[in-house]
Amino acid sequence: MADRPITPWAMVYERLHAHFGAQDWWPAQSPFEVMVGAILTQNTAWRNVERAIGALRAADALSVFAILGMAEADLAQLIRPAGYFRVKAKRLRALCAFLAAQGVAADPGQLGRGQDPAALRQNLLVVHGVGEETADAILLYALDAAVPVVDAYTRRIGERLALLPEKASYREIQSAIAAEIPAEAAVLNELHALLVQLGKEYCRPRPRCELCPLRSLCPYAYP
Ligand code: SF4
Numbered sequence: 020m021a022d023r024p025i026t027p028w029a030m031v032y033e034r035l036h037a038h039f040g041a042q043d044w045w046p047a048q049s050p051f052e053v054m055v056g057a058i059l060t061q062n063t064a065w066r067n068v069e070r071a072i073g074a075l076r077a078a079d080a081l082s083v084f085a086i087l088g089m090a091e092a093d094l095a096q097l098i099r100p101a102g103y104f105r106v107k108a109k110r111l112r113a114l115c116a117f118l119a120a121q122g123v124a125a126d127p128g129q130l131g132r133g134q135d136p137a138a139l140r141q142n143l144l145v146v147h148g149v150g151e152e153t154a155d156a157i158l159l160y161a162l163d164a165a166v167p168v169v170d171a172y173t174r175r176i177g178e179r180l181a182l183l184p185e186k187a188s189y190r191e192i193q194s195a196i197a198a199e200i201p202a203e204a205a206v207l208n209e210l211h212a213l214l215v216q217l218g219k220e221y222c223r224p225r226p227r228c229e230l231c232p233l234r235s236l237c238p239y240a241y242p
Pocket residue numbers: 176179180221222223226227228229231232233234237239240
């Protein structure tokens with residue numbers, strides 16, 4: 020983000036990038052695997068998602084056709100390590116049915132090609148089990164759309180840094196970031212990954228401010 024005026028969120032990006040380095044998200048081998056991961060990661064740790072995706076891969080079931088062609092109960096057993104497996108099996112099948120209806124079952128990375136990301140977002144939000152965070156993760160990490168992803172880490176860190184209005188909605192947080200960060204998928208991809216890393220290592224519920232690369236910017240650390 021060189022040669023741009025430095026905004027508070029851009030400063031956060033620069034500091035985190037200097038501290039942690041490139042995160043190279045999303046850890047997946049295809050856009051469809053990103054989409055599957057975005058559903059499976061709801062309310063669970065990533066290591067559990069990896070086990071579930073590994074089971075899908077081992078069963079040769081990591082495709083829209085395979086998931087739609089198997090019984091929901093069998094799918095649920097395969098993704099059991101991700102938790103809430105019956106709920107998530109239903110959600111995965113709903114997503115796959117959506118992809119098939121959009122004509123991209125064979126190549127889900129083509130979803131919404133040439134379509135306005137805002138319109139595609141609205142369509143995704145209608146799919147059973149796809150909320151704002153999941154829709155935006157699919158847009159950014161599977162489809163390279165320049166859309167900020169907001170999660171619990173983003174909210175916690177933004178609130179502690181006093182960069183968000185009190186009790187901000189998802190859309191308000193997204194707008195606050197979009198106003199200060201270039202609308203480039205690569206930058207937004209990296210920002211979200213860096214915030215997750217910060218949230219895991221330092222900005223935990225009980226924060227480790229003394230070690231945090233943002234401490235000199237943070238009113239929570241220096242009230
Ligand atoms: S200084 Fe503390 S509260 Fe502020 S971002 Fe870092 S870990 Fe979180």
